[in-house]
Amino acid sequence: MVMVQNLGKQREIFDGGLDEEGVRQTMQIDPQGIGVVPEWAASLPVVHRAVERGRIKVVAGTLPEAKAPRVEVAAPAPAPSTLADVVTALRALPAEQRALLAAELLQG
């Protein structure tokens, strides 16, 4: 268990990235506030940095080794770039829309 105190006058929010389920996690410490740090937060590089800079003091326990959290968001699917890709994308449309599209194209 690690307890820390915020030595500054500003409320600090520490971004913990995403947990295993993809939910964002953050830790907030009020000015001069003391509290127990969750396990996932104790290993955050930003927390380690704050301790090194003297903004936060560890009052009980020791911080585990720093480990960068998962932050990457998924990249969107690439856009179709060849005719084959366009046809594939169109084939994936519902039947009704395919029929409408075909009628449009045949009309010229």
Added chain:
Amino acid sequence: MTAIHDLSRYVRGGNLPAGLVPLSGYDMDAIEQHVLAVHADARRLHADAAQPVSWTGALWERWLSGGKHADSKVNPRLLEGARVMLRARSLKQRAQVHADSGTTLPSAALRMTILGPDIVQPFQSAADILDTIPRRGVQGDQLGYRRRFVIPGSGGGVTVLRGDQTLTNTVEVAWQEEFRPLHWAGIGVTRGWMEQRLAAAAGVPVEAYKQTALDRAFTEFYRDLRLNGISGLDVLSMADNPALLRINSSVVLGTANIQTVYAEIVRVCTLAAEISPADMGPNTIILTDRIMNRLLGTTSLPTQGITARDEFLKTLQEVGITKIVKGKSLRNFGGSNIDGMALLRLGGDDGMAAVQGFDAAPVYTYQGPQGEVTIVACSFGDLEQPVGDGSLIALFEVTPW
């Protein structure tokens, strides 16, 4: 090289940090009388002859003679300070001038305590911070001023308004005031004797060189004051103003993919707008060139031809940010390669302002053991933030180019 010397802050007594010595027999009224006397004397001397004998005299005669007072080439602060410039040939003459004016000058051997390290002059403008945050003038010779802030009308404690109110639809605001100290300071601008000789030998116009040095000292002093404050003085800055929320982001700009970088920066900006229960969120963003560069040159989505930066600018409009300022002052604000991005509410009655009392003015120049020293006096207060909601500084680690 310059250093900050505590000259007159504690002239009136009061609680002194350890190591500081009050300048006995040298009070604020005397400073003011001296300033006015020197002003009158300089005018009289200027009318007599046009022979510069020191850089201050040259400056006075070059820029302030014969109706050139409105010359826009002179930094306005220096123009203001020029009112108190001395024309002095020697210590003996200066002593005579001051003796005539009836005031007592501190001797060249006065003991001054250095409050901070030398101000190294980086080659970058402070326009992003100093020109963006407006100044609020207060009477410069007072002991303190009244800091304004807003408290919730629901009867909460006397704190700066933050975003954790239970009121969801409306918020009443009431002005409160708190008495805060107004600090006097003296800035010693030291031009080493070697510097002086080198400048003269290279053909650099000495007057212009010295004027530039003084101007740089002002700029760096005020920039550092507003960003970091002064250790040992109770003056609020961006580093410790309780109205500013501080966010430490785990996304490393330059390592994470562009979608993540863009999403994170937008998340911070929308938070700033969201946590304000009233329409008092930030309207200005100050970010560094490095943060902005990480958004440049890369499409935010492969299907679109616009960059992440363009998307970001549109998003800012959506959250009410009307002014974007890019500069270098917040570089390394959170540590080495940890840049800051500030979202602030500026302008109007409820926006952030830098409290300024007596504007910086040269008061006294003497030849010290390490070179020529010009003592400049000024007074200043906090970085005032009447409404705190939504204003924040986000720190991002940035990988070098």
